[in-house]
Amino acid sequence: MDTIKKYLESMFEHLPKTLEVMRAKDELYSMMEDKYNELISEGKKENEAIGIVISEFGNLDELAEGLGLSKVLDDLVSSDRRYVSRQEADDYVDAVVSRRFMLSLGILLCILSPAGPILLDSIATATGLNLFTGIGVAFLFLCAAVGVGFIVFSNYITKSWSFLNKQPCYIDDETIDYLKSEKEECQTGNGMLLAVGIMLCIVSVIPVIVLDAALNVPIISDGVGPSMMFTLAAVGVFLIVFSSGRNKAYKKLLSLNKKVFAREILQQFADAPDNGPEKSVKIERVTGEVVESDYKDASYSSYDKPEQSSDSTEKKVKNFIKVMVKDYWKSVLCIYIIWSFFTFSWGSSWVIWPLAAILRKPIEQYFLGGKH
Template identity: 25%
Template structure:
């Protein structure tokens, strides 16, 4: 039906009814009536709709609603021809609710795991500080060994959390990789939850960033007051604990916020960007294999392993430029 096609095409662009209405110079109520089949747009509006979405008027008026045509309307024809395997995935309200609930559970676990990895050297630092201040009657090597054991155990526990909860998200992998289509009711429900979470998101991000900024204060205070060597260990431990707490808030809030963006097809998860990211996968493999070969070749030939590492940060920055150039060439 024409009403369904207009609604599906609008959602694939991530537009609201108001945005489509402004492009057609009509009221939002008119678009709403079209999508609910309460009225039919005039012929000139149908032609305008076909121009906006890049589809033919035959596609809009015929009763055929093949996924191929829907996909071709939501993305450029070039992307469609090269990526015919990427069709629109329809998401039910039950799927959306199940995904949001899982993301909310996983976000805390992943955030705790990341924070644990940052926290892992704290025990080692405290033990070394106690030994340096002679408050712990233990050989320095023994204290270091005990601290490293604690570090490895914490990282192992965090890794198990990443694997366990990461696997649970695999069944929803299509939400991250495929273009999605949500019903009006589902989109409204998801957007309401996103809006309800927005104040918490801003609060957690603010707290997390502030903790990461002020975490170095104890260490600089130790330098300013010419503290003992043991105090430097303690201050570094405090620094890591503050970073761990800050990162917990950042990862927790960021994961949930990202989950809403994936469902709604916003930001880095719009249909076009999902396909663009997939197209860059092969480029990424070739690029990083080449960088690795260059790094090893330069390092072995010069023997300057102490400075050859600079290839990696330079390659990371240059990769963004390569992806940008590739995107521009594809648009030609």
């Protein structure tokens, strides 16, 4: 019977998990079980009985009318929903992790870039060789250039997965259980990376304080100490940013079915007679805030609202902020470079990275409603 159960699951894995479908699934399983037991009582071998049951009940298209699934199958064929297999889910998680690694590495290099000039300039001062100063400046621009390159390139790693945001997609129950299990297993590791990253950012100032107080050697206090601070901060931010990549991928995949079925419910309400604001309340109760906001965007844009000037300064500012938040790390990088070069406060400007990592989620939820 385990073989029959697995085959039954494969027959229904692409169908929406509605009461109608689940009732039909239970009914079909009962029919298959009765037939299997009948064949066994007649003296058929287990494998032979399983083969007969599958050949008789294994075509869902032929059984759809009797099970009351004709409309469900017709809707599924005409739907633009895309099925995401378990292998594709794994590939997507790997792509997101790779993207986050490249992004984290780019940020690390940008934060680390001032460490070279600081250390080598102190060596140049101690030795009288200005060559070290030039090497330090070259190191700064090289690190910054490579870091920016990694950050820009990271956006292209998941380009092939843009369909997850552009069209309704769904995953089956087996994939859902698998992703939930994987998500639970990675929680401890992600938490450890985050904790170590925050710890390194906090203790990064210790080398400057200790070496400056303990040793009265300029090359140590003015060069080694500050360069160690940038190194610890860079590694800490790297761990903070990288730690959330895998978890973010799992959350994205596990939210696919919710979005698909929410859109279907939304469409049913949208096609029904209009009940004004009362209608949006019903949608919120059934599908949640995300769909309600989508519905308002689609259907209430022309609802009785005071006219607002599209050229208003306030609207332009809000749109600009939303664009900046969508390209969050690029915006942080621009602020970091502009602030550091104009103020030359490399000793403190690195603080923007751990702060940006901590504040990213609330900022995105506030300005983008958690949809990014």
